[in-house]
Amino acid sequence: MDNQTKQKLNLINWDFSDYNSAKYPLDLNSIHWYLATFPPMIPMYLISLLSKEGDLILDPFGGGGTTAIKAIELNRCFIYNDINPFAVDIVKSKIDILYSYFDCPNFLVNEDTLIERYLVDEQSVDEFILINNLDANIKSWYEIKTLSELCSIYNMIFSDRNANRIEESIRRCAFSSILKAVCSQTDHITYITDNCKPKKLVYKNARKQYLDQIRIIRLSVDDFYKRYISIFGSDESVKRNLDNSIVNSGDSRDMKWIKANSVDLIVTSPPYLCAQDYVKTMRLTHMFFPSEFMKEKLSLEIGARRKRGANAEKTVHEYYVDMECVIAEIARVLKVGKYFCLVLGQGSGRTTKAYDTVADISKLIQDKYGFTLEHEAQRNIWSRRIHLGGVSEESLLIFMKTDTGVHDNGR
Ligand SMILES: C[S@@+](CC[C@H](N)C(=O)[O-])C[C@H]1O[C@@H](n2cnc3c(N)ncnc32)[C@H](O)[C@@H]1O
Structure with a gap:
């Protein structure tokens, strides 16, 4: 050297x-x-x-x-x-986010309206979990209103036939990224790792967290390219x-x-x-x-x-x-x-x-x-x-x- x-x-x-x-x-x-x-x-x-x-x-x-x-x-x-x-999966999504800049730079701007179309209400959560083969233990980690919001977003991700592969990948990434923040286990991450379920379930607004996260992703890719172009032309x-x-x-x-x-x-x-x-x-x-x-x-x-x-x-x-x-x-x-x-x-x-x-x-x-x-x-x-x-x-x-x-x- x-x-x-x-x-x-x-x-x-x-x-x-x-x-x-x-x-x-x-x-x-x-x-x-x-x-x-x-x-x-x-x-x-x-x-x-x-x-x-x-x-x-x-x-x-x-x-x-x-x-x-x-x-x-x-x-x-x-x-x-x-x-x-x-x-x-996380890294593939980050790469897809970089690709999105070329294919659809202004991606996923109508998420809130779309979620509204695919709502899963609190009474239907059990059925939704069963039909979609989700792990029934989910109910131990999320308060029921939070869980119904998560199921609605999940439903939208897999039901929106107009989304392309990259948009689906970005949605999955945003969805996965909020799961820790909106669950009711607030102790250190090793509690989740070791399957220590929360003692009390508390409502957290999953829909807002998801929409914020999509906005942050959009801003972050924009910021990435602005910086890149300022250096490499x-x-x-x-x-x-x-x-x-x-x-x-x-x-x-x-x-x-x-x-x-x-x-x-x-x-x-x-x-x-x-x-x-x-x-x-x-x-x-x-x-x-x-x-x-x-x-x-x-x-x-x-x-x-x-x-x-x-x-x-x-x-x-x-x-x-x-x-x-x-x-x-x-x-x-x-x-x-x-x-x-x-x-x-x-x-x-x-x-x-x-x-x-x-x-x-x-x-x-x-x-x-x-x-x-x-x-x-x-x-x-x-x-x-x-x-x-x-x-x-x-x-x-x-x-x-x-x-x-x-x-x-x-x-
Ligand atoms: C300290 S973390 C790396 C974090 C990384 N530097 C970053 O900034 O995100 C170590 C990683 O090694 C991975 N790992 C463990 N055993 C592995 C194996 N046999 N082959 C490949 N990756 C492995 C783990 O899944 C974990 O993601």
Whole structure:
């Protein structure tokens, strides 16, 4: 890495402690919540400093798509991958929202009138749940008037025959994004993850939340293009970059669908050991949009929080084996001389405290996979620790691939 880049990296305070996605509702990254997301400034600095326009950026643990959206914003292409089908849906919707600018820039302006046409009243909620194969447990999470409003919006989404695929995708995203805010469980998100139902049901205006969210989405895409055009002069390459990008639902331990030595930069943050259950966090969305792959995907989640009660040695060993599979894939797909940026924290709690997972994984990457550590910074995330499973500090490690494809596994 040249000295100038090193100096620039050194000048950045990676804490971004005043960042809160709620403060930036117009950022496309903020239109649907997701657990343990990057502050968008992390991929923004890393992509700007360590790649060039037109490059291909990979995030194998893509989550809510922060890296992917920043790559497009900075005139690059991306490969997004994640095991969580609900995360993948969110990112596909964000991409659809970007496409909408070309096909229908003033989308979904008559939502309120349309919802009125598809009303489901409180007395019909039970029948609606049954007919549409929704999870009957929904009734434990929402007050009945709120639920009838949600059913009305859901009914509109699937009954409006005039909507095209992109409009339907935007509606689903807006709908899914409000489910947490209008449910009656107001305690920390892990209560939802762990299926702790609310003690008391309270009315929240779902219809207003949904309409506000559609308006925010419209403003955010508009804002995205205004910023993009002010930097790059025209929006021509956005569509081309989107067409050359990939959103994939898969296991990052096996990325054989990505060609060897084809990626220019990797920016990623894997699950911290026993910190979160990402798939289960989306319980409310799953009740409305069940995924037939839920069980299978749950079992493929690396470092899941639910494993924290098991034998510590076995859990940590399993995590290291899983992470090594991903690192082998990263070493295979990244071009020589290019960078692999890893944001990783030490999982908190009984199971993990005897292990320094960050140091062990960093050593593995360097000793066995032909990378050199070029830059290291600590992030103090004390203010966000609740969202990050109790983790209060994380490391940003930037490695360069120096080895030449020894770990290509013949692919
Ligand atoms: C810390 S989050 C990434 C958040 C992301 N940086 C963002 O800004 O949204 C880790 C992600 O790893 C995903 N994950 C867990 N196990 C996986 C696996 N085996 N393959 C691919 N993704 C996996 C989880 O679903 C979760 O979205």
